[in-house]
Amino acid sequence: MLRLRLLTWDVKDTLLRLRQPVGESYAAEARAHGVRVQPETLGQSFREAYGAQSRRFPNYGRGWGLSSRQWWLHVVEQTFRLSGVREDRVLTLMAENLYRDFCSARNWEVLPGAVETLSRCRQRGFRMGVVSNFDNRLENVLRQCNLRHHFEFVLTSEDAGFAKPDGRIFEKALRLGGVPPEQAAHIGDDYTRDYRAARTVGMHSFLLRAAGQDKEPEVPPEHVLPALDHLLALIERG
Missing domain, CATH: 3.40.50.1000 (HAD superfamily/HAD-like)
Known part of the structure; x- marks a missing residue:
């Protein structure tokens, strides 16, 4: 022993x-704001955005003066931008909501x-x-x-x-x-x-x-x- x-x-x-793939969660948040994006598109965009941010600012940007919250908000906004969503006000709102939601048992x-x-x-x-x-x-x-x-x-x-x-x-x-x-x-x-x-x-x-x-x-x-x-x-x- x-x-x-x-x-x-x-x-x-x-x-x-995760209860469901990231793309599904992001697509549901987009629908709540009247924005239609395919979950598969968002899933692919998330992988690109997350990968790029991780290479540029590893470990949630801790050594670069970023908070992890700022780091994640950028990833979420960039995910939607890569998927064709452009309106800044909606991007900010969706990013804030998703950052909060991924902190919960939901x-x-x-x-x-x-x-x-x-x-x-x-x-x-x-x-x-x-x-x-x-x-x-x-x-x-x-x-x-x-x-x-x-x-x-x-x-x-x-x-x-x-x-x-x-x-x-x-x-x-x-x-x-x-x-x-x-x-x-x-x-x-x-x-x-x-x-x-x-x-x-x-x-x-x-x-x-x-x-x-x-x-x-x-x-x-x-x-x-x-x-x-x-x-x-x-x-x-x-």
Whole structure:
């Protein structure tokens, strides 16, 4: 059995997922303002706008004097501009509304097995925290989805100043948890940002892999979670 004291968790697509594709949410907001844009068009434009903004101002513009709110408002407005919407007043209003809406449980749902697994981990006495490439809305998102109380700390890349796979965000989590890396494990769905990055700083890690996903050759089967409710069995087996 692994001698673990701290478990850190990724959030998006590990504990929470979007209820519908981004393009659908943006199209619904546009319809509310009498603007018709296809969800597929908006989805493609969002990927372009988000990618360009991430390359220009990584980690929500934290090192460039931007707030994450300014960063996201630009992404949303640019998404609509790329989709052919030009009226500034409507763009501003839609961006504000969507920024607020993505902070609520309206747009997020808890993944199957998450609540039960988190509860069982706490019952076993594990200390728990979040390590996520998210902006400062995450505290509120977790609260709205009734998950916040499971965690001693929530560490976002915006707060930390470093985004996964940068090992410094995990080192900060270890300091917050007050444990050495060999007594901690990270759980996430991304091979590079979660699984490998945590191992690079000496932590244990488990990779949540949905059925049908490509297998990463370097991940031993005992580190792979086909579902969250397999976690405690893998820890005990380890």
